[in-house]
Amino acid sequence: MIRLTDTQRLFFTLVSEAIYANPFAEEREAIDTRIAGLFPGARVESLIDETIREVSARLEALEPSGRPRIDRVDKKDKNLVENALVFEFFYLFRERFDALIHRQVEAGDTSLSVPFADEAHAFFQARGFTTDQFCHYMALCYQLRRAFLLIRDSLVGESRAMRNLRRDLWNNVFTHDIGLYARYLINRMEDFSTLILGETGTGKGTAAIAIGRSGYIPFDPVRKAFTESFTRTFVSLNLSQYPETLLESELFGHKKGAFTGAVEDHKGVLERCSPNGAIFLDELGEIPAHTQIKLLQVLQERQFTPVGSHLKTRFNGRVIAATNRPFEEITGTGGFRDDFFYRLCSDIITVPPLRVRIEEDPEELTTLLNHTVKRMVGKDSPEYTDMVREVIDRQLGAHYPWPGNVRELEQCTRRVLIKKSYLLSRNTEEASLTEALTHGVRNGEMDLKSLTCGYCAMLYRRYGTYGDVARITGLDRRTAKKYIEEFAQEQTG
Numbered sequence: 001m002i003r004l005t006d007t008q009r010l011f012f013t014l015v016s017e018a019i020y021a022n023p024f025a026e027e028r029e030a031i032d033t034r035i036a037g038l039f040p041g042a043r044v045e046s047l048i049d050e051t052i053r054e055v056s057a058r059l060e061a062l063e064p065s066g067r068p069r070i071d072r073v074d075k076k077d078k079n080l081v082e083n084a085l086v087f088e089f090f091y092l093f094r095e096r097f098d099a100l101i102h103r104q105v106e107a108g109d110t111s112l113s114v115p116f117a118d119e120a121h122a123f124f125q126a127r128g129f130t131t132d133q134f135c136h137y138m139a140l141c142y143q144l145r146r147a148f149l150l151i152r153d154s155l156v157g158e159s160r161a162m163r164n165l166r167r168d169l170w171n172n173v174f175t176h177d178i179g180l181y182a183r184y185l186i187n188r189m190e191d192f193s194t195l196i197l198g199e200t201g202t203g204k205g206t207a208a209i210a211i212g213r214s215g216y217i218p219f220d221p222v223r224k225a226f227t228e229s230f231t232r233t234f235v236s237l238n239l240s241q242y243p244e245t246l247l248e249s250e251l252f253g254h255k256k257g258a259f260t261g262a263v264e265d266h267k268g269v270l271e272r273c274s275p276n277g278a279i280f281l282d283e284l285g286e287i288p289a290h291t292q293i294k295l296l297q298v299l300q301e302r303q304f305t306p307v308g309s310h311l312k313t314r315f316n317g318r319v320i321a322a323t324n325r326p327f328e329e330i331t332g333t334g335g336f337r338d339d340f341f342y343r344l345c346s347d348i349i350t351v352p353p354l355r356v357r358i359e360e361d362p363e364e365l366t367t368l369l370n371h372t373v374k375r376m377v378g379k380d381s382p383e384y385t386d387m388v389r390e391v392i393d394r395q396l397g398a399h400y401p402w403p404g405n406v407r408e409l410e411q412c413t414r415r416v417l418i419k420k421s422y423l424l425s426r427n428t429e430e431a432s433l434t435e436a437l438t439h440g441v442r443n444g445e446m447d448l449k450s451l452t453c454g455y456c457a458m459l460y461r462r463y464g465t466y467g468d469v470a471r472i473t474g475l476d477r478r479t480a481k482k483y484i485e486e487f488a489q490e491q492t493g
């Protein structure tokens with residue numbers, strides 16, 4: 001029987017914490033720092049390799065044969081050793097999981113067979129795990145890697161608000177305790193609905209995809225494949241695109257002949273959702289009260305009836321919904337029904353506006369621009385990024401509030417790549433300057449000089465002559481001109 005010494009127990013406890021810590025939370029950094037303490041002098045990049053080597057060495061030392069079996073570990077220590085073995089497996093196979101995930105994105109909706117399935121099975125078998133346990137950990141590791149890559153790569157930005165968002169998305173998938181999630185909730189998350197709030201273009205849809213594609217998918221040891229492709233596990237519906245008459249048909253489906261124009265059976269979004277999947281209801285703020293009641297029934301009874309049918313159909317997926325209406329509006333009079341609202345939001349996630357992100361971290365704009373240009377061009381393109389940045393600084397200035405958020409930034413990038421200019425006309429230029437000034441005044445962050453210079457520049461853009469600016473402000477013409485030029489200089493740095 002294998003029993004851990006106190007020192008071994010301390011080490012394996014740290015390893016358990018590391019494997020199950022939220023990689024996007026600060027607590028993860030604290031654990032890494034404690035692990036780093038075990039390897040003084042190790043470089044950050046090699047820390048994980050050093051840790052795996054140490055975990056493997058300490059696991060080997062538990063048995064004279066060098067290969068500890070989980071069924072030979074004392075009950076008290078079993079959990080810790082099991083976690084350490086899973087940790088070892090996870091890091092040994094991590095790159096192969098990543099390659100599988102990338103190939104699956106390209107392959108689309110057919111689930112690929114797992115080329116390393118036999119090797120992975122042999123790893124677990126040799127350590128005394130049952131086939132059920134092997135399948136469980138395959139599914140868990142696959143899910144951990146998917147969630148990590150999706151959240152990290154689709155939602156960039158290092159502002160605090162953005163880091164908090166990534167942390168919250170991870171918790172939405174795995175709860176705050178992955179150990180307990182893996183034991184109890186892994187295949188029982190369908191009742192955990194999520195409401196995503198945020199202004200238009202902030203990334204609500206992107207956040208929804210990240211969590212919708214990160215759900216649990218069982219592993220089938222006979223086919224040596226996951227039971228379905230994660231690209232199939234996310235179905236979305238933009239509710240604002242449909243007139244009220246068609247909305248329920250899009251949600252619940254309809255039978256042929258249910259209404260004029262229903263020439264054949266139609267599957268709604270609830271029916272198209274796979275059992276391990278999630279439906280994304282975008283722009284939920286627009287949904288009428290009677291449809292709220294029907295959706296509430298689906299959430300409560302997990303059943304729905306297509307329009308024109310009497311047969312109830314089961315819905316197993318998760319519901320993720322989003323709206324750009326502010327929280328006070330959707331909870332106040334004229335907002336959602338209370339019962340619907342509470343059923344819908346086991347978790348509420350707020351995606352921050354771009355202006356808040358830039359206020360927190362001025363580097364945010366650069367990070368996003370690099371990401372956006374790279375996506376458009378297909379590779380890093382510093383010349384393009386610098387050019388777009390230069391136009392933004394010159395035409396919009398540092399306080400532009402980005403009312404259309406990241407989507408506007410993308411649009412701006414496209415337009416600058418084509419025209420080397422973002423602003424379409426004097427009107428839009430003036431509007432953007434007015435917005436920036438109003439924003440500065442609202443937040444009480446403008447000194448008198450910037451306010452005067454900005455106001456003169458705004459009038460100049462509107463009326464086009466120094467004389468008009470002087471007449472309106474009561475300044476003499478030369479002073480007005482000086483302020484306008486000072487403003488332009490400040491903008492271009």
Ligand SMILES: Nc1ncnc2c1ncn2[C@@H]1O[C@H](COP(=O)(O)OP(=O)(O)OP(=O)(O)O)[C@@H](O)[C@H]1O
Binds near residue numbers: 154207324368
């Ligand atoms: N943090 C981010 N990092 C990288 N790209 C982002 C980020 N946030 C948003 N995007 C990109 O911005 C665009 C708009 O995002 P998305 O459609 O998810 O916003 P939305 O909030 O759902 O918009 P709407 O309110 O109009 O439905 C997408 O192309 C998305 O990839």
